[in-house]
Amino acid sequence: MLTPRPTVYLASPYGFSAHWRTRLLPDFIEALESLGLEVWEPFARNGQVDLAQEGWAWTVAQADLQDVRDADAFLAIVNGTPPDEGVMLELGAAIALGKPTFLFRDDFRRCSDSEDYPLNLMVFSGLPRTGWPDYLYGSIAELADPSKALMRWLQSRQP
Numbered sequence: 001m002l003t004p005r006p007t008v009y010l011a012s013p014y015g016f017s018a019h020w021r022t023r024l025l026p027d028f029i030e031a032l033e034s035l036g037l038e039v040w041e042p043f044a045r046n047g048q049v050d051l052a053q054e055g056w057a058w059t060v061a062q063a064d065l066q067d068v069r070d071a072d073a074f075l076a077i078v079n080g081t082p083p084d085e086g087v088m089l090e091l092g093a094a095i096a097l098g099k100p101t102f103l104f105r106d107d108f109r110r111c112s113d114s115e116d117y118p119l120n121l122m123v124f125s126g127l128p129r130t131g132w133p134d135y136l137y138g139s140i141a142e143l144a145d146p147s148k149a150l151m152r153w154l155q156s157r158q159p
Contacts, residue, residue, distance in 0.1 A: 005038040006157055009071035009099075011091060013084035015043025028104075031140045032075070035154060040067050068093045073100040073153065078119060081111040088123070095126030100153050103127075104137045 010028060014020040025041060032039045046063040049056050068074065074094035076087050083105075094101050103123065111119050127135045134149040143150055 005036055006072040006154065007038045007040055007070070008032055008073045008075050009040045009042070009068050009090070009094070010075050010077075011042070011068075011087045011094075012077035013080070013087060014077065015041070015047070027140055028075075028077070031143050035144060035151070037073075037154070040071050042067060064090065065093060068099070069097060071099065072157075073102065073150075075102045075104060075150075077104045078123060079105055079107040081107070081109050083111075083119065083123070091123065091126070099126075100149075101126040102135050102137065102150050104143075106138050 010025075010032065012025065012028070014024045014028075021043060025043075029039045029041060042064045045067060046060050049060050053059075068090055074091070076083075076091045076094075078087065078091075082088070091101070105118065112121070114121050117124050124132055131149075134147070134152075137143055137148070137150075142148065145151060146155075
């Protein structure tokens, strides 16, 4: 019997732009799938909502939150100064739920008053006190780095 692939919720603002959706998101999805993950990308999973229908926003928000609950892990693209507020809310939910959490930021700008972290300190509250840089990725290729947290987490799930 085949074991299901681990699922990762990919939180990003890239689905709001047609260009980003076709040029940026596929790189992340392909990289994560090549690691053996099933990627739950909310724009693809919940993009079939009729925006003309009353209450569509609540429906989308609830579906996204349920996916955060159900996913095995969580990866947030935290580019921007500050990062996208929807991504930050999803990240907060993942942290509160105790999900294994990983961050991607290839934006060189700092958005923090802390010398330790490149972003608001609360973004890092779901990561360990020491070794937190292992959970922060600065390139898509780095997602496959066996010495970093995502690959260690995947290896720990092997039977």
